[in-house]
Amino acid sequence: MLIRILGSAAGGGFPQINCNCRNCAGVRQGEPGLRPRTQSSVAVSRDGQAWLLLNASPDLRQQIAAAPQLAPRRHATSRDSPIKAVILTNGDVDHIAGLLSLREGFAFTLYASGRVLGTLEANSVFNVLDPDLVPRRRLESGQTAELANAGVSLGLTVEAFPVPGKIALYLENPAAGRSLGTQEGDTIGLRIADTSSGATFFYIPGCAGMDDGLAARLHGAQLVLFDGTLYSDDEMVAQGLSSKTGKRMGHISMSGADGAMAAFRGLNVARRVFVHINNSNPVLREDSPEHTEVEEAGWEIAFDGMEISL
Secondary structure (H helix, E strand, C coil): CEEEEEECECCCCECCCCCCCHHHHHHHCCCCCCCCECECEEEEECCCCCEEEECCCCCHHHHHHCCHHHCCCCCCCCCCCCEEEEECCECCHHHHHHHHHCCCCCCCEEEECHHHHHHHHHCHHHHHCCCCCCCEEECCCCCEEEEEECCEEEEEEEEEEECCCCCCHHHCCHHHHHHCCCCCCCEEEEEEEECCCCCEEEEECCCCCCCHHHHHHHCCCCEEEEECCECCCCHHHHCCCCCCCHHHHCCCECCCCCCHHHHHCCCCCCEEEEECECCCCHHHCCCCHHHHHHHHCCEEECCCCCEEEC
16 A cells, blocks of 8 residues: 655645744745645555545645656546545545645545535535536445445545544634534544555544544554644744644644653554644754654654655
């Protein structure tokens, strides 16, 4: 199974176009140890021929242009793409806006939870995706589905499961209290499996915390791509970038007693990779003590174009 990180940054990318924080200013100035990143998306294939996208980034056109394996095949028909399916893990703008680039006769199968499919249905702009070419398939929690397009299997299966999280920002309802209207299905994790080799990995780019059920599910995994939005819960507040903590945004932090690095200790996960990294995160600086700490804890920090083979 082949995995390519198309975009490794959180919403806004890196550098974010309106941000002049130390990291964003540094990457614009070409400081060593900082590399630009586009917004969160991953491509997966069993055979390198038919590809699955995990989330559709606003930067998707740029990401596809940078990935030769996602280009139309030579000598194919006038409308062609090896991208045959897309799975959405939530309704966040940085995960659904790229769907609007997959129009113009694009044929693929779209998978998501019922909650996220309802969000797309409620917004008529997504009707640019021709329903005759883009069937929408609901992922049922805890059930395994074979991924296919036009009746042809991709050789991959997916199991979707709820993870602690939050409803998309633009759907928040303050009248609903602390939950902001969040329901099961607003944030899901994925277990992707290769039906031929048996290789599996987990993709969880948004997660508010590690509960017992999630810990049990991840125990002994080959590979987990996990939410690396923030290093510390209050980093955006401390840098004057936001009034919201990571917990308020629905993201676990890397560090701290209740952070991701602590939560994964003892889970015996063979390979751990942080994805969806915010521009404020000090681990983006490859010479920073935070970057060193994360690597010494056995984690990798995703970058655009990173490839993994299972």
